[in-house]
Amino acid sequence: DADVTQTPRNRITKTGKRIMLECSQTKGHDRMYWYRQDPGLGLRLIYYSFDVKDINKGEISDGYSVSRQAQAKFSLSLESAIPNQTALYFCATSDSANTQYFGPGTRLTVL
């Protein structure tokens, strides 16, 4: 079984809709991250969390919110989706050696 899972894997939605992307991990790591990847760009950090009570904005958090429901679960929400949020979204965890482990990604299309 995969250590970091993301649901859904693909989603098509319309402008203005609320969307939640979910991430679960079985690695037991405290640190979790949400990134987006756009063509021609590297991964950009949206939010990160060091533990359930410690959530921080990344470089591109506008238009997004997160919830850390448990050590193992970290959800990303788009309250009102817009077309320029069309991207590939990755969840990741990291260990004490600062190695990150990524989920398989969610491809989101906002029409």
Add this chain to the structure above:
Amino acid sequence: DQQVKQNSPSLSVQEGRISILNCDYTNSMFDYFLWYKKYPAEGPTFLISISSIKDKNEDGRFTVFLNKSAKHLSLHIVPSQPGDSAVYFCAAFVGTYKYIFGTGTRLKVLA
């Protein structure tokens, strides 16, 4: 401004030969670097890392070289295999939480 740069979007190499992927960074304070490999429809997976106290780190067919004076690192794959065909990202770990990713290089190993 891109702080971690991968100037070659793509690279093709014959099977059995050496693949060299390059990465440049702008901040001399960066002191820990990682390489990730990404297959289509999967998340990035950790490949190899290097700390600035070293100039070389080796793991099987993969070797990363760090030239601090030039602010340059490279990943060597010897010998290259068709299964190595993927997108490779370099990243710098900065401060206590932040990973800055390059834009990736797509490697194609020709059989």
